[in-house]
Amino acid sequence: MPTETSASARTAMRGAWIFIFSPVCSRRWCPSCAAMSADAAIGMARRVVQRRCACCRGLRRPRQRYRIHARLKPLRRRHFQSGFVIASNAPAPRRRTPPRHANNRGFSRCVVAGDAPRIAVMFRGSVPAGPPCDRNVPGPGAAYSGVAMRSAGARRRARKRDNAVLRDRSPSPQCLPAEPRRATGRRTMMSKHPQQPQHRRLAVAVFMALAVPAAALAASAAHAQQAAPDAASGQLDAGDVARTLDKVEVTGSRIKRTAVEGPSPVVVITSEDIRKQGYSTVAETLQTLTQFNGDVVGGEFNASSTQPDAAFLNLRGLGVGYQLILLNGKRMTEYAASSGAASTGVSVGSIPAVVVERIEVLNGGASAIYGSDAVAGVVNIVTRDNWEGNHLRVRGGTTTRGGGDTGQFQFSGGKAWDRGSVTYAFEQLNREPIFSWQRGNIIRTGMNAPxxxxxxxxxxxxxxxxxxxxxxxxxxxxxxxxxxxxxxxxxxxxxxxxxxxxxxxxxxxxxxxxxxxxxxxxxxxxANYYDGDTLANKHDKTSAYVSGHFRFNDALEGYGQLLVQRSRSEAAHxxxxxxxxxxxxxxxxxxxxxxxxxxxxxxxxxxPMRVWDETTISANAGVRGTLGARLDWDASVSLSRDEMKSSWKQLMxxxxxxxxxxxxxxxxxxxxxxxxxxxxxxxxxxxxxxxxMVDTIRNRNLSQTLQAQFVLDGALFALPAGDAEMASVFEASHSKYELRPDRRSLGTYTGADRTFNHTGVSGGGPRDRYGAGVEFRIPLLQRVVANVAGRWDTYDDISDVGDAITWQASLEWRPFDNLLLRASRQTSFMAPNIMWLYGEPVTNYDDYITNYYLCRRDGLDLTTTAGLAQCGADHHESAWYVEGGNNRRLHEETATSNGLGIVWDVTDRLSLSADYWEITLKGKSQYLDTATLMSENASCLLGKRVDGTPVDPNSGACAVYLAYVQRDAAGKVTGYFLDAINQAGVRTKGVDASLKYAWSGGRFGDFSLNAGYSRTLGYDVQVAAGDPWQDYMGCSYSATYSCGNQPLAFRSRSNWTLGWNRGDWSASLYGYRNGARVNYQASAQLPSYVQWNASLSKKITGNVRLGVDVTNLFDRYGPRDTSMTWYPFYQNIYGIQGRAVYVNLDVDF
Incomplete structure (x- = not known):
């Protein structure tokens, strides 16, 4: 007999979240089950499933029979106001089309009836009461699990009542397929999009349901057998739903949670975003993010002769090594080449765009979670996994001024089955160089005559x-x-x-x-001396990728990824x-x-061309499972390796x-x-x-990191406001770095056949690291959550680094469903650059030293360009110098960072966020350059700077600068020493803001706008303890206003993307703005720079799309800096490519 639903029960349902679970019938949809108290929600679910699911139409093909294909986009368009969505905790192989943004993504959800997979139909708002459900009828809707009440007591009472009704119920055999339970791949994601009250929240719920960790589903065999009857009968309450369907791991924390936005701001870039911006590589996209406002090697295209394919990032202007770079949550090794005896860092140039599913940028310190390097933030590159179908992309284009011809071929796909899946990808990228003669009108226009x-x-x-x-x-x-x-x-x-x-x-x-x-x-x-130089190197890259997971049994799952890239770079100098x-x-x-x-x-x-052959390997393998019903575990081993071989014709x-x-x-x-x-x-x-006069020299460099990791996470105990959760991690890694130049180029080589005018950089050594950490997430109140974390790390190398302990505390407060207030404070640390520890001393000759001491002693005004020019003409000197060496005196750098932020979902279609941040870094490692050393040495000798600011010759900074320069009695430089030192500190602060808006233009299509803005409010440096803080906001590369190796590039940056979709047509307009910056001589401001990219595409057939991309739409170049008196006469941060046009062809099959 049908069970009556009381009026009081219906009233309690109003305004609540209602979850309805069921196995999927293998033969037909049972229509009688739609008649229950939430018939409106069930009706919507029924219509969607009947439209998409083959089994509901009576088809009996084996693989179609148990799948429900319900795209999120049609649901959003149709059910915005009702708040309806379908989610599943079954595996989620992707559709053949590439994924869109997390809030507008196409999914294909495989749902198999059995002990665990279920459909969750969620309906938020006032639920219209309908006819009671006949619970004796098996099939979809046969088991109603209850209502997610606001209080824990209400949930327990509802659970007890439902269990009494549903106990010992089993589904009809005709509605259950005899298929084994599917394994689910555990995946880590994070998104910058806030928790939304209606359609955004529902989109997030679907995504989180599909990305639920496999450990939560791969329960122990005994537990699975015990749970099977209950699952088959649909016995799962709303509290369990929140635990199994809505929680994901967000980078910045190893604890899975239901809310996407957390205590630290996160930026997410999807593969679709990269295509919309018109770029071909990961580096091009990341380097236009507003938070990356520091100078880097490479820029638009890398034309370096020492780091040919390096694509570094510089978050908050602290330097290339102050953000942790992860690939699928695992550390990447450092780039296998150094710039002279200076530092190196992790390059993202080895990550092909074809393997990227999304890139997640955490803005804020996270050493308490990840260890060293996570001072300014974390960049996590997540590769594709659990795909189904195949995709082919062919892209070709060139620059309108010549050079830079680009061809790109991408193939990706995957296959999923009941116990696992495999995903594969291949990319070939060829890019021709840009020579100086091809941009002669840019670098020479307005120059002085010969x-x-x-x-x-x-x-x-x-x-x-x-x-x-x-x-x-x-x-x-x-x-x-x-x-x-x-x-x-x-x-x-x-x-x-x-x-x-x-x-x-x-x-x-x-x-x-x-x-x-x-x-x-x-x-x-x-006049032709520079003509043969490459402003952008030639690149040929071949990449292959495979990933997969396999469920051995209900209690154990294995997974792995492998990425290999072979590249050749060529540069002429x-x-x-x-x-x-x-x-x-x-x-x-x-x-x-x-x-x-x-x-x-x-x-x-x-x-002459220089050639670099580079091979990068990133591998990760592990197993995961569960401990009881509350804890998940994951054990993995990862390898990151970068090997580079170079050769060129060198004068002997x-x-x-x-x-x-x-x-x-x-x-x-x-x-x-x-x-x-x-x-x-x-x-x-x-x-x-x-x-x-030349001979071929050959060099070999190697950088490698091997890491083992074990993670345990889950719920500890229940509190009135929810479960207290924890995560712990144990790590051990071994790294090594080797620079092995041709022996004839070493400074210690005395043979007659030694290299002429070239000294190779050598060195190398090992480093072992061990770490352990724990974090807790504690719901203090219904809308207030506290997060605390602590971590211990220790390093075993030749430096003075010992143990490092870091901590983190944050608070999240949601006074309303659409408003989040957050605050955080954390400590971070960074171990010394391994190149600075193991690099061998290099003896070089500097043929152009400007003796600022003699210039200032003679009364020249170095605050003017005329005075600087006269200084260079009157006191041009040459000297030998020693660079680098085993600097064991370096110790770890420590940092404290704070953050305050707000995320406000103004409407269903409009979201705003704003965050204030500040970082104080102590003991920052700084590699001295010649210009900095000579300028600071002169100030210490004279007791004041060029602007008249007093300088204490007895200060700690002057002790370093005076000891590193040798002079004769007349004041001329006879030699000097360049090395890395620990400065007293750096402090910087700023604000980030973002806007997201979507609207419908009716018959004109759908529109979206995403915009971001970052501004640095202060950047101060203290060279030695007790010295005054110096304002570096307006400094440049100039020796009289020096900032060392990596000054702050821009005070402000902003970017925006305007999207449009109408039927088979889609278009996007992407732009970014770099704010004003000081010129080289710090004598004037260079104006801001704005670049626009445009994309337009049309679906030709059901699986073929043709598109056109134009980068640098208006063919703009960076502002000319007439105070920069040497080639190439422009700041490389702006790039020299100019306008480029590409044609794309995408095919799904």
């Missing part, structure tokens, strides 16, 4: 000159073929005299002046021959000398000497003695002659 360098204006080329060791004057080639001492030449005829020398060198050489006020030229410049004046060459007539020679790439057969010392100077006549103080032939020194060099 023959005059001007004041703080770029010159066209590098000089060719012969001078004595004392740097007193130059020697030219006289008309009689003999050396001509430039000091004896009448200034009135100097230009004509030098023109003869320049013509003898070859084409495109011209006389150069040291400054606009110089009375006569001093050397020969070459100018060739120069410098023979330095430190006793390495003598002439019988002029004594010790120095020789400079700039080679025209057109004369030597083109600029013995061959250069033999060609330029002939055979040595003897030695002077251990240095060779020659009789110089002026016709050779100042004569043209053919490709054959150049080839006789």
């Amino acid at each position: 023959g005059n360098a001007g004041s703080n204006r770029p010159t066209f080329g590098l000089d060719t000159a012969l001078m004595d060791a004392g740097y007193n004057d130059y020697y030219w080639l006289g008309s009689d073929g003999r050396l001509l001492y430039a000091g004896d030449v009448d200034p009135a005829t100097a230009t004509a005299a030098l023109e003869h020398t320049c013509r003898s060198l070859g084409r495109n050489y011209f006389p150069m002046y040291g400054s606009a006020s110089a009375a006569r030229p001093y050397a020969c410049g070459n 100018r060739t120069s021959m410098y023979l330095y004046n430190a006793g390495n060459a003598h002439d019988v007539d002029i004594g010790q000398f120095e020789y400079w020679r700039a080679l025209d790439p057109n004369d030597i057969g083109g600029a 010392t013995d061959r250069v000497h033999r060609y330029l100077f002939g055979e040595a006549l003897g030695e002077v103080d251990g240095a060779p003695l020659y009789r110089i032939d002026p016709s050779v020194l100042f004569g043209p060099i053919t490709p054959q002659q150049y080839a006789s």
Whole structure:
């Protein structure tokens, strides 16, 4: 007999969440079960399932019979006001189409009747009461689990009442398939989108239901057998629903929770977002995020000759190593190349776009959860998993100014079955280089004419000159073929005299002046010297990826991912021959000398190409399961490896000497003695002659991290406001770093065949790390949740780093369903860069040192561009220096960060968020550069800075700067030492804001707007303890206003995406703005820069889509900086690509 539903029970249902569970009938939909108290919700579920599910239409194909294909998008359009959604805790293989945003994503949910998988029909709002349900009828809706009451007591009473009615009920055999229970892949996700009162919250609920960890579903065999009858009869209450369907793991915490927004702000970029922005790579997308406001190597396209494929990130302007980079929640190893003896970091250039499902950026410290490096935040790149179907994408395009031709081929797909799934992907990316000559109109327009360098204006080329060791004057080639001492030449005829020398060198050489006020030229410049340089390297990348999971039994599941990428990068760089004046060459007539020679790439057969072959491997394998009914466990081992081999044609010392100077006549103080032939020194060099002076050198670098991890998480006990939950983690890892250059390039190599004008960077060593942490999530009140975490880490290496203990505390308060207030405070730490610990000392020669001490002592005003130009002309020096070495004095850096934020869902379609953040970093490691050292050394010697600010010569900072520079009695630099030091501290603060809005234009389509904004409110540096804090907000690369290696690039950044969909058409307009920044000499502000990207696509057939992308729509370049007086005469943070047009073809099958 039907069971009557009382009026009081119906009243209690109003305004509550109602969950209805059922197995899926294998033959037919049982219509009589729709007649129950929530018949409106069931009716909607029935219509959707009958429309999508093959079994409801009587189809009996094995794989279609048990699947319900219910896309979220149609539900949202149709049921916004009712708040209806369908969720499932069964596996979620994807549709053939790529996933859209988490709140607008197509899902295909496999639901199999049996002991665990169920459909959850949720209806929020006033539920219209209907006819009572006949619970004796099996099939969908046969078991009503109860109402999710607001109080725990109400839930317990409802559960007890329902259990009494449903006890010992079993479904009819005709509605249950004889199929085993499906395994569910555990997945980690985080989303920046706040908990929404209606359709957004429901979309999140669906997504969380599909991403439920496998450990929660892979219960022990005994528990599964015990639960099977109850599950089959639908015995699951609303409290259990919240536990099994609505909880996911959000990066920044290992505890799964129901709310997407938490105590720290999170930005999510999906694979669809990358395509909408018009980009081909992960790095291009990440580097336009508003929070990444620091300078990095690479920029738009990397043209580095030492880190050719590096794509670093710089969150909050702290540096490339101050954000933790994860791949599927596991650490990535550092990039296997360094820039000189300076630091390196984790590069995202090895992650192909085809494998990315989403990228999650946590803004805030998280060392208490993840350990070292998570100072400014965490970037978690989540790869595809549990897909079904195949997708093919072909993309091709080029820049409108030439160069940068790009071809991209992507294939991805997967297969799912009852006990597991496999996902695979392949990508081939080929990108041609951009040469300097292809952007000559950009880097030369407005420059001074040949023959005059001007004041703080770029010159066209590098000089060719012969001078004595004392740097007193130059020697030219006289008309009689003999050396001509430039000091004896009448200034009135100097230009004509030098023109003869320049013509003898070859084409495109011209006389150069040291400054606009110089009375006569001093050397020969070459207008084509930079033409063969690559502004963007050539890249060829091949990537392969596979992932999967397999359920061994009801209690155990295995999983794994493997990503392999092989890439080749090629770059061309100018060739120069410098023979330095430190006793390495003598002439019988002029004594010790120095020789400079700039080679025209057109004369030597083109600029020589350098080649880097890189292989990256990321592997992860593990098993997971449950302990009882409350705890989940996960044990895994991961490997991240980056190996790089490089080679190029390098000038060799013995061959250069033999060609330029002939055979040595003897030695002077251990240095060779020659009789110089002026016709050779100042004569043209053919490709054959150049080839006789070079040989191939080969280098090998390796970076590798092996990590083991065990995680235990779940509910501990019940509190009045909910369950108290915990998560614990135990980690151990072994890392090693190796730099193995060609032995002939080492500074310690003394053979005659050593490399000329090139010193390789060597070093390497191991590091072991151990860590353990625990965190708790405690509901203090119904709408107030506290989170606390603590972690211990220890490092085993040659540094002074010992144990590090970090903690974190945060609070979430939801006064209303659509409003979240959050606050957090945490400590973080960062271990010293491994390259700074194990890098071998490198002896180099700096041919251009500006002696700021002598300039200021002579009364030059270095706050003006004219004074700086005169300083460079009057006090240009050369010196040997030692760079790097095993710096065991470095200790860990510690940080404290705070955050306050608000997330407000104004309406169903409008969401706003704002967050304030501040970070105080102590003991920040800073690698000294020449300009910083010389500027600070001068200030310490004179007792004040260039702006008059007093400096204490006895301070800790001055003790370092004075010890690192050696001078003679006249004040000239005789040598200096560059090293990494622990500064006293850095403190920075700022705000982030975001807006999300969606609206319908009726027959004109649907529109969406996402916008973000970040502004740094302060950036101060304290060099040594007790020193005053210095404002670095307006500093640049200039030596007089130096910020070290990575100054803050922009005070403010913003981006926005406007989307449009109408039928088969879709379009997006993406833009970002970089705020104003100071120029190189810190003498003026450079204006802001805005770039627009546009995308348009149309579905040609049911599974084919054709699209066009245009990046840098208006062909804009960064603002010109006339105070930057050397090539390439622009700030590389802006890039040089210009407008690019791409055509895309997407096919699903």
